[in-house]
Amino acid sequence: MSCLTLAARDGAARAGTLHTAHGEIPTPVFMPVGTQASVKGLAPAELTRLNVRLILANAYHLYLRPGADLIAKAGGLHAFMSWPGTILTDSGGFQVFSLARLSTVDDEGYHFASHLDGSRHTFTPESVVRIQEQLRSDIAMVLDDCAPAGVDEAAARASANRTLSWARRACAAIQPSAQLTFAIVQGSTFAGLRREQCRALAELDFPGYALGGLWVGEGRSAGLSMVELCCAELPVDKPRYLMGVGTPEDLLDCIAAGVDMFDCVYPTRCARHALALTTRGRVNLRNASMRDDFRPLDADCACDVCAEFSRAYLAHCFRAEEALGPRLVSLHNIAYMSGLARAARAAIVEQRFEAWRATCSAALLDPV
Amino acid sequence: MSCLTLAARDGAARAGTLHTAHGEIPTPVFMPVGTQASVKGLAPAELTRLNVRLILANAYHLYLRPGADLIAKAGGLHAFMSWPGTILTDSGGFQVFSLARLSTVDDEGYHFASHLDGSRHTFTPESVVRIQEQLRSDIAMVLDDCAPAGVDEAAARASANRTLSWARRACAAIQPSAQLTFAIVQGSTFAGLRREQCRALAELDFPGYALGGLWVGEGRSAGLSMVELCCAELPVDKPRYLMGVGTPEDLLDCIAAGVDMFDCVYPTRCARHALALTTRGRVNLRNASMRDDFRPLDADCACDVCAEFSRAYLAHCFRAEEALGPRLVSLHNIAYMSGLARAARAAIVEQRFEAWRATCSAALLDPV
Numbered sequence: 001m002s003c004l005t006l007a008a009r010d011g012a013a014r015a016g017t018l019h020t021a022h023g024e025i026p027t028p029v030f031m032p033v034g035t036q037a038s039v040k041g042l043a044p045a046e047l048t049r050l051n052v053r054l055i056l057a058n059a060y061h062l063y064l065r066p067g068a069d070l071i072a073k074a075g076g077l078h079a080f081m082s083w084p085g086t087i088l089t090d091s092g093g094f095q096v097f098s099l100a101r102l103s104t105v106d107d108e109g110y111h112f113a114s115h116l117d118g119s120r121h122t123f124t125p126e127s128v129v130r131i132q133e134q135l136r137s138d139i140a141m142v143l144d145d146c147a148p149a150g151v152d153e154a155a156a157r158a159s160a161n162r163t164l165s166w167a168r169r170a171c172a173a174i175q176p177s178a179q180l181t182f183a184i185v186q187g188s189t190f191a192g193l194r195r196e197q198c199r200a201l202a203e204l205d206f207p208g209y210a211l212g213g214l215w216v217g218e219g220r221s222a223g224l225s226m227v228e229l230c231c232a233e234l235p236v237d238k239p240r241y242l243m244g245v246g247t248p249e250d251l252l253d254c255i256a257a258g259v260d261m262f263d264c265v266y267p268t269r270c271a272r273h274a275l276a277l278t279t280r281g282r283v284n285l286r287n288a289s290m291r292d293d294f295r296p297l298d299a300d301c302a303c304d305v306c307a308e309f310s311r312a313y314l315a316h317c318f319r320a321e322e323a324l325g326p327r328l329v330s331l332h333n334i335a336y337m338s339g340l341a342r343a344a345r346a347a348i349v350e351q352r353f354e355a356w357r358a359t360c361s362a363a364l365l366d367p368v
Numbered sequence: 369m370s371c372l373t374l375a376a377r378d379g380a381a382r383a384g385t386l387h388t389a390h391g392e393i394p395t396p397v398f399m400p401v402g403t404q405a406s407v408k409g410l411a412p413a414e415l416t417r418l419n420v421r422l423i424l425a426n427a428y429h430l431y432l433r434p435g436a437d438l439i440a441k442a443g444g445l446h447a448f449m450s451w452p453g454t455i456l457t458d459s460g461g462f463q464v465f466s467l468a469r470l471s472t473v474d475d476e477g478y479h480f481a482s483h484l485d486g487s488r489h490t491f492t493p494e495s496v497v498r499i500q501e502q503l504r505s506d507i508a509m510v511l512d513d514c515a516p517a518g519v520d521e522a523a524a525r526a527s528a529n530r531t532l533s534w535a536r537r538a539c540a541a542i543q544p545s546a547q548l549t550f551a552i553v554q555g556s557t558f559a560g561l562r563r564e565q566c567r568a569l570a571e572l573d574f575p576g577y578a579l580g581g582l583w584v585g586e587g588r589s590a591g592l593s594m595v596e597l598c599c600a601e602l603p604v605d606k607p608r609y610l611m612g613v614g615t616p617e618d619l620l621d622c623i624a625a626g627v628d629m630f631d632c633v634y635p636t637r638c639a640r641h642a643l644a645l646t647t648r649g650r651v652n653l654r655n656a657s658m659r660d661d662f663r664p665l666d667a668d669c670a671c672d673v674c675a676e677f678s679r680a681y682l683a684h685c686f687r688a689e690e691a692l693g694p695r696l697v698s699l700h701n702i703a704y705m706s707g708l709a710r711a712a713r714a715a716i717v718e719q720r721f722e723a724w725r726a727t728c729s730a731a732l733l734d735p736v
Contacts, residue, residue, distance in 0.1 A: 036684075036688040036690055037681075037684065037688075038685055038688070038690040038692045040690070040691060040692075041690075041691040041692060041695065042692070043692065043695075043696070044676070045672070045676075061688075065684070065687060065688055066659065066680070066684045066687070066688075070659065070660060070680070073660060073662075074662060074678065074680060074681070080678075080680070080681055080684075081681060082676040082677055082681070291434065291438065292438060292441060294441075294442060304413070308412070308413075308450040309450055310442065310448075312434070312438070312442060312448070313405075313442070313448055313449060313450070316404075316405065316433070316434045316448075317406055319433060319434070320404040320405075320406070320429075320433055320434075322404055322406040322408070322409075323408060323409040323691060323694075323695070324406045324408075324409060324410070324411065326691075327409065327411075327691070327695070328411070
């Protein structure tokens with residue numbers, strides 16, 4: 001049985017429900033990022049109150065600190081971080097590629113030095129399966145080989161084929177459990193290669209598929225055309241997860257292309273830089289005009305931050321370097337991104353997605 | 369009518385209720401510090417959930433940033449920071465003395481340069497009355513002249529007498545309103561001088577009295593004997609507030625001496641340094657033993673942090689530099705300090721304060 005039930009389709013956009021060991025997730029869904037078992041500055045109960053039911057954590061970070069053994073001893077990641085909802089763990093391939101030092105990759109896997117203390121480690125397709133089993137996440141990702149943006153087709157093919165062969169090895173290593181494992185489609189911006197990878201991975205019958213190696217510098221329109229191509233190619237009854245994406249505009253366009261799941265540090269990173277996301281575009285709380293703006297961040301938002309605090313108070317918190325500023329804006333920004341995905345779902349169910357998307361996009365360009 | 373109703377006395381210790389425009393406050397009470405209109409990292413709703421009903425803010429800081437005019441425009445400090453409970457504002461005399469640059473004091477008041485931008489300002493007894501009226505705090509403090517620890521008696525007397533004359537000027541400047549203004553007893557560690565000040569200030573019939581210039585380097589036993597002396601001297605029907613104090617041990621000893629109100633950054637500052645306050649003493653979350661200690665911070669604590677998170681998880685947050693660590697431990701530490709004052713009150717009401725205090729003190733020295 002598929003872990004995804006589709007409720008409606010509107011053009012290429014899909015509304016569904018993802019079935020996991022820790023609950024049912026309406027899709028499209030935006031996943032807040034809790035890399036190190038903490039969504040920057042926010043408590044699990046606050047996320048639950050925003051109707052967030054699915055968050056992301058990272059196997060690379062957690063393996064290095066506090067260690068997968070320790071989390072297993074705590075009873076798994078849900079117990080360790082006190083999160084009752086669903087958890088997807090990224091395998092850490094991209095983090096080894098982007099964060100670890102002295103990293104080399106061969107057919108066996110990655111050999112790297114920890115970015116924390118320089119200690120040497122190896123990640124193989126099999127070892128990251130085991131690490132994520134220890135973490136007891138609901139959704140695990142296979143190890144993938146990320147090619148940097150701008151590689152030539154031969155290099156992209158080598159990297160994609162290694163990812164495919166690692167997916168086969170991961171398949172063989174997985175112990176039966178309620179954990180779902182998603183494969184990752186690589187192939188840079190080469191349409192033929194992406195298509196081949198989609199087909200070959202589909203044959204392995206993973207519960208879900210992620211699009212990797214996109215939004216890494218290839219340019220937005222090149223990335224978007226790869227998303228459209230992969231969504232057309234991947235099995236319709238399996239969830240599609242676009243890794244590390246994105247902004248409100250990215251969500252609108254990629255939901256239109258058929259993506260079901262997103263994750264990005266964007267809302268929390270913006271919050272730390274005093275940028276609030278609203279239905280009328282970004283609000284920079286460091287602007288002088290915010291000092292005496294007693295309106296909420298977003299008059300159309302139902303979150304606690306918009307109910308309780310003014311832009312003027314939040315602007316004061318940033319100017320005074322009070323930790324409450326980034327915390328409250330993070331909460332609002334996650335409410336906004338989650339709400340955007342939920343509103344998209346409602347529009348798809350009601351077969352008015354394109355009209356909704358056009359209104360939404362226009363409002364983003366019309367600040368008040 | 370007095371703003372304090374005494375419910376019980378046990379030795380010199382007192383249990384009462386403080387009546388303010390934003391609610392009734394059971395005393396003894398520990399006030400969390402929200403210097404810049406934010407209790408470091410915590411949201412008002414969280415404090416309410418801990419039964420915190422009274423917090424402190426600082427007129428010096430708020431006058432400089434965001435400005436008393438701006439807060440008045442927001443409808444006052446309660447509206448600005450979204451805090452439904454009671455607020456006491458310190459006048460800022462101590463902050464001018466300790467933070468401002470190029471500060472000079474004369475009979476008119478303080479002349480100083482802002483620690484933020486070097487701009488020149490003057491605080492007079494009358495101007496800080498007006499500033500706190502703009503802030504609309506429930507309890508305002510008079511401007512006082514703080515002498516540093518270790519001054520000779522002549523200097524201490526000059527400073528105390530200036531504070532007394534400023535208290536008279538503040539009295540004359542106060543507009544009738546629901547705001548309560550407390551006077552401040554200075555006099556360093558000179559018993560006769562402190563006694564004179566208490567008597568002279570009592571004649572001015574302020575709604576409450578604060579003890580200033582203590583715990584500033586004079587030594588704990590010297591400070592404590594001044595507290596005992598002042599509490600014996602001040603009118604029994606008025607609240608006594610010991611400014612800037614203190615640790616759990618300080619609360620136990622000063623409640624015994626007859627103090628009703630405390631404020632200190634201690635619980636939030638400890639939290640930022642990974643120190644949790646518990647019924648069995650301080651727990652350092654950076655200790656290696658915390659890595660796999662899956663117990664709550666304090667098995668006897670009813671706060672949400674102790675219900676949801678282990679020492680191991682909190683230790684991980686500190687090691688991983690996740691903002692959730694200081695935030696959660698701040699919440700617990702404030703729950704602990706507030707709870708300590710509440711437990712003292714219950715013991716006083718039940719006429720078992722000394723036995724309770726002995727048990728409490730012994731437990732603090734008995735870590736588990």
